[in-house]
Amino acid sequence: MNKKVSLKDIAKAVGVSTALVSYVLNNKEKEARVGKQIAEVIRKKAAELNYQPNQIAKSLKSGKSFTIGLIVADISNPFFANIARTIEDEAKKNNYTVIFGSSDENAEKSQDLMDVLIKRQVDGFIIAPTEHTEAQINYLNASNIPFVLIDRYFPEIKTNYVITDNFKAAYQATSHLINNGYKRIAMIAYKSNLIHMQERIKGYTMAIKDHKVKSVKPLLFEVAYDHAELEIQKQIESLINGGQTIDALFFATNTLSIYGLKFLNNKRLKIPDDVAIVCFDEGDAFDFFYCPLTYVKQPLIEVARQAVKILVNQISHPKQDETQVLLDSDLIIRESSRKTK
Amino acid sequence: MNKKVSLKDIAKAVGVSTALVSYVLNNKEKEARVGKQIAEVIRKKAAELNYQPNQIAKSLKSGKSFTIGLIVADISNPFFANIARTIEDEAKKNNYTVIFGSSDENAEKSQDLMDVLIKRQVDGFIIAPTEHTEAQINYLNASNIPFVLIDRYFPEIKTNYVITDNFKAAYQATSHLINNGYKRIAMIAYKSNLIHMQERIKGYTMAIKDHKVKSVKPLLFEVAYDHAELEIQKQIESLINGGQTIDALFFATNTLSIYGLKFLNNKRLKIPDDVAIVCFDEGDAFDFFYCPLTYVKQPLIEVARQAVKILVNQISHPKQDETQVLLDSDLIIRESSRKTK
Numbered sequence: 047m048n049k050k051v052s053l054k055d056i057a058k059a060v061g062v063s064t065a066l067v068s069y070v071l072n073n074k075e076k077e078a079r080v081g082k083q084i085a086e087v088i089r090k091k092a093a094e095l096n097y098q099p100n101q102i103a104k105s106l107k108s109g110k111s112f113t114i115g116l117i118v119a120d121i122s123n124p125f126f127a128n129i130a131r132t133i134e135d136e137a138k139k140n141n142y143t144v145i146f147g148s149s150d151e152n153a154e155k156s157q158d159l160m161d162v163l164i165k166r167q168v169d170g171f172i173i174a175p176t177e178h179t180e181a182q183i184n185y186l187n188a189s190n191i192p193f194v195l196i197d198r199y200f201p202e203i204k205t206n207y208v209i210t211d212n213f214k215a216a217y218q219a220t221s222h223l224i225n226n227g228y229k230r231i232a233m234i235a236y237k238s239n240l241i242h243m244q245e246r247i248k249g250y251t252m253a254i255k256d257h258k259v260k261s262v263k264p265l266l267f268e269v270a271y272d273h274a275e276l277e278i279q280k281q282i283e284s285l286i287n288g289g290q291t292i293d294a295l296f297f298a299t300n301t302l303s304i305y306g307l308k309f310l311n312n313k314r315l316k317i318p319d320d321v322a323i324v325c326f327d328e329g330d331a332f333d334f335f336y337c338p339l340t341y342v343k344q345p346l347i348e349v350a351r352q353a354v355k356i357l358v359n360q361i362s363h364p365k366q367d368e369t370q371v372l373l374d375s376d377l378i379i380r381e382s383s384r385k386t387k
Numbered sequence: 388m389n390k391k392v393s394l395k396d397i398a399k400a401v402g403v404s405t406a407l408v409s410y411v412l413n414n415k416e417k418e419a420r421v422g423k424q425i426a427e428v429i430r431k432k433a434a435e436l437n438y439q440p441n442q443i444a445k446s447l448k449s450g451k452s453f454t455i456g457l458i459v460a461d462i463s464n465p466f467f468a469n470i471a472r473t474i475e476d477e478a479k480k481n482n483y484t485v486i487f488g489s490s491d492e493n494a495e496k497s498q499d500l501m502d503v504l505i506k507r508q509v510d511g512f513i514i515a516p517t518e519h520t521e522a523q524i525n526y527l528n529a530s531n532i533p534f535v536l537i538d539r540y541f542p543e544i545k546t547n548y549v550i551t552d553n554f555k556a557a558y559q560a561t562s563h564l565i566n567n568g569y570k571r572i573a574m575i576a577y578k579s580n581l582i583h584m585q586e587r588i589k590g591y592t593m594a595i596k597d598h599k600v601k602s603v604k605p606l607l608f609e610v611a612y613d614h615a616e617l618e619i620q621k622q623i624e625s626l627i628n629g630g631q632t633i634d635a636l637f638f639a640t641n642t643l644s645i646y647g648l649k650f651l652n653n654k655r656l657k658i659p660d661d662v663a664i665v666c667f668d669e670g671d672a673f674d675f676f677y678c679p680l681t682y683v684k685q686p687l688i689e690v691a692r693q694a695v696k697i698l699v700n701q702i703s704h705p706k707q708d709e710t711q712v713l714l715d716s717d718l719i720i721r722e723s724s725r726k727t728k
């Protein structure tokens with residue numbers, strides 16, 4: 047048997063780009079503005095070489111676009127940039143291409159993106175939904191467009207989702223601080239109704255209550271997404287100046303951690319001697335912080351893998367029951383939350 | 388005069404999502420799978436409220452999709468994640484939505500993305516091209532599809548581009564190290580034929596030659612993109628063990644900097660006493676490094692702004708001459724490259 051003839055082989059034989067050959071053999075030469083004559087030459091050469099269209103080309107005829115639309119909350123956040131990258135890699139293994147956009151935690155932008163991607167006939171969506179997008183999610187459901195939510199979901203809407211157990215992660219993180227002897231533990235979180243943030247806050251609050259240490263009270267500070275850095279600075283400043291001494295800080299996200307740690311550095315507060323730290327998520331930034339930081343490590347790759355798996359499965363076999371996956375995080379314990387002396 | 392009636396107002400009045408109203412009023416109800424009856428109700432309500440379609444809706448009829456396709460080299464790199472974010476913001480100001488993908492410095496993936504986005508009828512592209520994609524760029528040119536290259540370009544192909552002056556930036560950075568008394572300055576770069584990397588290497592080499600300090604010779608180490616971290620470790624290790632003492636390191640990108648700095652930390656080499664450092668680009672990571680780092684600050688926002696401006700202009704007025712923009716970077720001088728004693 048001869049080696050299978052590829053688009054590249056035809057391109058080489060004709061002396062044009064693989065792209066050109068692809069358009070012609072997928073009968074898309076008109077929209078790709080390929081000249082009639084060159085299309086003819088390519089078709090002849092393909093026949094001559096006994097070219098067999100591959101799985102993807104065949105499936106295009108079946109109406110599938112083999113494209114996944116990914117909407118993340120903020121692509122400049124390393125958490126989402128890494129999820130995007132992993133979803134691309136996983137999708138590629140399934141012959142899917144991912145096109146994505148960032149909603150910037152803004153419902154209107156999310157809507158724009160969804161419109162654009164639906165019109166461009168993606169086969170399905172992976173979405174980290176932002177606040178006030180329930181109508182958009184309901185619309186996808188009503189339209190039978192396959193989708194999987196990640197990172198966040200809406201408890202009142204039946205959907206596929208892959209999330210991590212945020213309550214448990216925050217409960218563990220806070221309990222760890224209490225067990226290591228910290229008594230005035232503050233949490234800095236986003237002001238948000240989104241479930242992942244609410245669960246993290248609940249986990250923190252519940253751990254404080256459950257441990258019944260008399261002097262430990264919840265000290266929760268919620269900052270607005272749009273002015274997070276400034277509000278964190280104000281909160282920490284007032285904590286220090288107000289004489290309301292804290293001995294530990296739990297940051298609800300990686301961005302909040304970076305803002306907070308920068309400000310603690312400015313104020314020359316030493317970690318963990320002046321204040322212990324637990325963060326959510328990782329980041330290159332943390333690797334350079336002078337004190338190794340304790341953090342909640344979410345199973346990013348597993349979230350991406352499962353989301354792609356569920357979506358691809360649902361695209362091929364619609365009308366299944368929803369698949370809902372809850373994954374555990376790991377608490378990586380390091381120097382920033384060491385036992386008090 | 389009454390306030391302008393929006394899609395949202397109609398959605399509210401009918402009790403459906405804005406998405407639904409948008410599909411119907413853009414005559415896309417069929418592809419969006421909206422029921423006939425509900426479409427009728429929405430159209431009646433729109434007429435009743437005297438709805439005037441906005442610019443975007445009008446322009447849809449003109450055949451434009453008001454969508455930009457963005458192909459970056461690696462979305463998990465903060466440099467590209469931030470460019471993507473800024474391009475989104477700039478595009479939004481021009482009523483464009485951006486859908487993007489990451490080529491992962493892989494020509495085949497770049498081709499896949501381009502195919503997908505062309506089929507999805509983006510109005511134009513912004514591309515940070517990867518190696519061996521000349522054919523793809525030629526194809527866009529031949530097909531009269533508007534596009535702008537950023538960060539990198541191909542000198543032999545006539546295109547729009549917005550880049551920074553990489554030669555000048557590297558020349559300045561290296562000269563700064565020489566002027567501050569360093570004599571054994573090594574550069575760590577990627578093994579790549581891409582122009583931005585070649586220009587950075589040239590700038591470094593030329594600065595060393597021009598300064599004619601007898602003991603200063605170029606010490607260039609090129610690492611492969613796919614195994615960069617491991618190769619950097621090997622290079623630094625061999626520099627230390629081989630007795631080939633260096634007194635300064637110039638990293639050609641932010642990712643290379645992070646890998647290198649981590650390894651220098653592991654080896655307990657002190658900056659700048661054991662080795663001085665100049666990096667390319669910024670990153671949250673650098674803010675937490677114990678020694679404030681000298682770095683080349685590229686004008687990210689300006690690159691994004693100009694790229695969107697040129698593209699939008701070209702979409703509206705095709706067949707113009709190419710616009711080529713070369714922007715200057717700033718060398719931000721800090722502690723990591725201070726004068727030798």
